[in-house]
Amino acid sequence: MIDSYLVLKSLHLIAVISWMAGLLYLPRIYVYHVENIENLSVSQIFKTMERKLYFFIMYPAMVLSWIFALIMFHKNSSLLSAGWMHMKLLLVIFLTIYHFYLGSCLKRFKNDNNNKSSKFFRIANEIPTVLLILIVFLAILKPF
Numbered sequence: 001m002i003d004s005y006l007v008l009k010s011l012h013l014i015a016v017i018s019w020m021a022g023l024l025y026l027p028r029i030y031v032y033h034v035e036n037i038e039n040l041s042v043s044q045i046f047k048t049m050e051r052k053l054y055f056f057i058m059y060p061a062m063v064l065s066w067i068f069a070l071i072m073f074h075k076n077s078s079l080l081s082a083g084w085m086h087m088k089l090l091l092v093i094f095l096t097i098y099h100f101y102l103g104s105c106l107k108r109f110k111n112d113n114n115n116k117s118s119k120f121f122r123i124a125n126e127i128p129t130v131l132l133i134l135i136v137f138l139a140i141l142k143p144f
Contacts (some may be wrong), residue, residue, distance in 0.1 A: 005075055012068035015061050020132055022058030023095070026050060026102050027125035033109060034118040050106050062099055083144040088135055095131050 033046035069092075072079070079085050108114045137143075 005072065008068050008072050008075070012065060012072060015064035015068060019058060019061035019065050019099075020128060022053055022061065023099060023102070023128040024125065026053055026058065026106075027121045029053070030102075030105060030109070030114075030116075030121040031118045031125070034114065034116070034121065037114070047110060050109060054103060054106050058099065058102075062096065066096075082142065084138045084142045087144075088138045091131050091135050091138070095128060095135075098127055098131070 029046060029050055033043065033050070036042045036046070105114065105116070
């Protein structure tokens with residue numbers, strides 16, 4: 001018989017991987033968008049790519065990541081008493097805030113009102129990488 005908790009955990013990981021792919025790719029698209037802002041047809045292509053990535057992949061993946069995590073907490077409430085889980089949740093909250101920040105950038109690009117440089121987005125692109133590394137180590141090593 002298949003363990004339903006392990007199925008939930010698997011679905012959670014699939015959603016997280018999809019979400020992370022978008023969090024890593026969208027700022028890179030923003031870099032290229034800023035660098036090609038004067039070319040209106042190219043800018044329009046980037047706007048379409050950004051919108052589809054954010055609303056059709058990233059947003060649903062983020063929501064599913066949270067839903068599956070909350071169901072796992074419901075099934076195994078002892079997770080919420082672990083110190084490593086508190087730290088992991090805090091980092092995931094930062095990741096979620098970053099996600100919504102990227103959404104605000106999307107809106108600025110849509111309205112041709114971006115004021116950030118390509119260098120800014122190159123640096124911002126490192127944020128999810130650092131958070132991902134910390135989250136994975138916390139989840140695997142469970143240090144406290």
